[in-house]
Structures are given as C-alpha cells and as structure tokens.
Amino acid sequence: MTKSRVAGKVAWVTGGGSGIGRATAMILGQEGAKVAVTDIDGEKAAQTASELREQGCQTLSFQLDVTDENQWQQGLSLVLAEWGKLDILVNNAGISLAQSITDMNLAQWRQVMSVNLDGVFLGTKYGIIGMKQGKGGSIINVSSASGLKAAPGASAYSTSKAGVRLFSKCAALEAAQTEPRIRVNTVLPGGVMTPMWSRMEGWENWKEQAGTEAELWNKLAENTPLKRFAKPEEVALAILYLASDESQFVTGAELVIDGGFTA
Template structure:
C-alpha cells in the first residue's frame, strides 16, 4: 500500500502509475483536484502543508486500505528568483511547501507504517539540495533541508526499531512543467530567444545529452520502495545523468 503526494502530474503521477503496475495499491494525493487515480487505487485531494489534512489522509488510508507500506513525499514547488528580490514571505512559502510537508508526512504516517513491519519513506529532494542552484536560494535551502531531515529521521527510526527506511532522491532538471519553469528568467532576460532554445542549452549541459525524464526518477523511487533496497536507509540517490558533477 503506497501514498504518493503531488501525484496529479509530473514525477508524482509517473511514480503512482509505476507503483500500481508493480502491484501496489496506490493512494494518489494532490492539492490539484484534477488528479487521476492510478488503475490500482484512488485519488484524494490533499494540501500537504496542512497538518489536519495529513491526519485526515492517513486516517482515510488506515480505514480503507488498513496499512501503509510506502510513503512518497513528492509534492513541492520551485522559486526561480534572485535572493535580493525574494521576499521573506516567498522564502517561507517555499520552506512550508517543500520542507514542512515532508516533516508532517513522516510524523503523521510513522505509527501506521510501523505496523507493516518493513516500510519505506522516499523524500524528493533535488541536486540543488546538494549543490547551489542559480537564482534558487530559497529552493536550494529547502531541498538541502529535506536531504538532512531524511538522514536524521532515518537514523532515529532505525534505532527506534520502527522498521521504516527513509531515503531521498535528488533529480537534476526534469522535463516537466515545474522543471521547465526554471527557463523563464533566462528567456525574460533575452539570453534565449525561445523555450526550445533554452531547453536545448540545458540539455547540452548533461553529459548524457538530455534532461531527466519522469521515468528516470520514478524507477529509482520504485527501487527504494522495494525489498531490493531493504538495507538502505539515510541514503541519497542522485538522478541527473552526471549533470551535477561537472
């Protein structure tokens, strides 16, 4: 039984489908009410920044599915803005969506997940939680926090004997609406004539020659959700075609 947040589109939607194809019953949640349920499961409206909604979602999973084995904290946002023009309110909003939601998810789901005996939490971070992101100070701060939060909770849960593994995934620029939004400042500044030109420029920065695709990330999430990674916890897996090591 799996719960995937931010599952209306992008990485979350692909992950929900892949987990369902692998045999899991999947609850796909998103603040976007237009999300589609995977073949094996259901969709539920969910604002991941709201602690009371987290309680309601976990209670619904417990009442309907009876257990929770996999939690994918995927919901998030990005802010492409210079630090000197980013307001404190904007900075706080990024932390609320990207960090507090992960905290709430792990904290609220832990008791139910511990009953499974062996379960897995996968938190979506970013390479910009490992390296600096251009005009992404608020975003980098949030994803760096997710990286270290994952490690701290992994150790705590392991030592407590909860049977819950906690790992993070760090994609490079992903070919989704959210990922491509990072091209807008360069286009607005006249550096690129079009989105296609900007996208091609970024693709050329990947040693493997293309952007990250949602399937690349979903496959790694499936691995971390499966018994194939049963002795991995507190680990960060980078999915970027060597983009971040140049």
C-alpha cells in the same frame, strides 16, 4: 512476466497529479501496489488515479495541501481505513522559485520552505506513524541536485532541498531504532522534464528566446554531461527500487539522478 516488485504493498504519493509524482504513482501501481494519489490539485490527482484504475490497479485519490497537518491526519486515517496499512510513502510535492535574494520577499521564502521542507517533515512524521501500525515500510523523500550544488537565483529552493537531505538522514536513524523497521531515503534528481518548469516566471520568455520548447530543453541541459534532462519515469524507477524489498538494507542514503551534473 508479471510485474510485482511492490505487490501487496500500500503506497501514498504526494504531488501525484503530474511530473515525477504521476510517473511514480503509475509505476508503483503497475508493479502491484495499491496507490493513494494526492495533490494540491485534487482533479489532477483524480485523473492519475483514474488512469491507474483503467489499468486494473487499486487506487484512491484526494486533495492534499502538504503544509496542513490536519489534512495529513485525515489522509492517513483514510488510507488506513481503506487498506489497513501503509508500506510506502513518497514525499514528492514541491514548488520552485527563481528569484534573487534581494528581489525575494519573506513571504516567498517562507512559501518555498513550507511546501518543500515542512511538507516533507509532516509526510515523514505521519508516514512513520502509519507504518508503525503495520510491518514497517519505506519513505522516499524527493530532494534535488540543487540541494547539493548551489546556483544563483535558487537560494530558497536549494536551501529547502538541502534541508530535505539532512532531515531524511536524521529520520532514517530515528526510524531504525524501533520495531517495526522503517527505512527513509532520498532521491536527488537533476533537471527533469516536468510541468514545474513551465510554471516558473519567465518560462514563456525563455521559450521565445530559444525558438522552440525542444530547443529550450536542450539549452537548459547544456551543463548536464549527458546533454539532456531526465524523463519523470527515469526518476520513478529509482523511487520504485527504494520502495521495494530489493533495497531492504538501504536507509539514510541519497540516490542522485542528474546525468552527471554534480559529478
């Protein structure tokens, strides 16, 4: 059977060089979309795009710092010049920080807010601008189960992801008021096996204490009812649904993918 759930659509995925972003770019391309893959690491974005082209998908890639408005403007111009429209935008790029409130400095706090919240604002803004030039579309913002459930040492991350949730609802209501219709939804993953974890301060020490990386993943998932973390592809499948016409009546919604963590 031909995969065609988003055939003919143009998609833009941020943070597409690894983890959820890479998995999302791959599945959107495999399901028929033309995909612009962006990441602050331009080489990783290019690698994802190269893998898509090897599978016969139409794609392009470029470096994008989601906190830089000029880069969003330039990126939108590039996508529209290449394909003439924008149908899907996945605001996935984000960073994490494990730091207590008293140990965290203001610069660290602002960096998390800048990437995780300002980046989603800018992406949604230019996504709407681009989609209004066509026939509308779907914006999917990646929040987190941490935006629903607090945890010590995650105040900046949780606050930024909670902000993504409410901002996305506001954007959904605004975007529903004008033609063409643009839908805005969020996905809220729980623990996902992505490189973001290994970049966190303390990862190597945690792995040493656990014994092996596999044992560490098991330990991290102890409080998840399904007793494991998600694969990036499992989150990407939820994003695919929200990107496709199967979800035409879904906007302002939150799709929680956390193995029961917030139940």
